[in-house]
Amino acid sequence: GAGVSQTPSNKVTEKGKYVELRCDPISGHTALYWYRQSLGQGPEFLIYFQGTGAADDSGLPNDRFFAVRPEGSVSTLKIQRTERGDSAVYLCASSPGQGPYEQYFGPGTRLTVT
Amino acid sequence: AQSVTQLDSQVPVFEEAPVELRCNYSSSVSVYLFWYVQYPNQGLQLLLKYLSGSTLVKGINGFEAEFNKSQTSFHLRKPSVHISDTAEYFCAVSGNREKLTFGTGTRLTIIP
Structure with missing residues (x-):
């Protein structure tokens, strides 16, 4: 079956602009995660959804970042007033549910803020 | 809170x-x-995981890791590497079964 997909694969935007990054999880997976990976670093947790609700958003760096998952499947990460420091690869992962399940990662969206 | 050091x-x-x-x-x-x-x-792919039970865990591609609680370690090993093992390897911990906390990664380079 299809894995986790993310669109776009690359996004270049100007400082101050608004961007949306999309994640399509594996069908039937109730848990969805967003991570951010800066150059030379490991992925850092941003937010976790169980179904439609954000169960843990403790990793969002500030109020410019927001994520939704209105129907419990596709999720969108939204970044307002982008800054050059937001440049990174944004990773999405999904898993079958609560518990120590494997998280399946998508290929990521490379965001570059100029 | 959890942290990982590679x-x-x-x-x-x-x-x-x-x-x-x-x-x-x-x-x-x-x-x-x-x-x-x-x-x-490519995207991140799970090699292996330790949840409970035996402290020696076997994963894909001939890799294994041993959980050592007293030394708080989880070292990854392979007895014989191949060119195809060239990649970045990340160790991660989950304390509440949900979000993962990753280390900074180790770049493995195989010399022919």
């Missing part, structure tokens, strides 16, 4: 030689430990 940022190894990639963690609660691999231009 002391070796780069490890060069000759083909068919053994390799050990080190991972140490800290956590105030019980942990679940993972190793992920990222091949060039």
Whole structure:
């Protein structure tokens, strides 16, 4: 079956602009995660959804970042007033549910803020 | 809170030689430990995981890891590496079964 997909694969935007990054999880997976990976670093947790609700958003760096998952499947990460420091690869992962399940990662969206 | 330390940022190894990639963690609660691999231009893929039970865990592609609670370590090993093992390896910990906390990664380079 299809894995986790993310669109776009690359996004270049100007400082101050608004961007949306999309994640399509594996069908039937109730848990969805967003991570951010800066150059030379490991992925850092941003937010976790169980179904439609954000169960843990403790990793969002500030109020410019927001994520939704209105129907419990596709999720969108939204970044307002982008800054050059937001440049990174944004990773999405999904898993079958609560518990120590494997998280399946998508290929990521490379965001570059100029 | 949890944290993960991967002391070796780069490890060069000759083909068919053994390799050990080190991972140490800290956590105030019980942990679940993972190793992920990222091949060039690909997404993260799970190699193996420790949830409970036997402390020696076997994963894909001939890799294994041993959970050592007293030393708070979860080192990854392979007895004989191949060119195709060239990749970035990440150790991760989950204390509450949900979000993963990753280390900074170890780049494994196989020398022919």
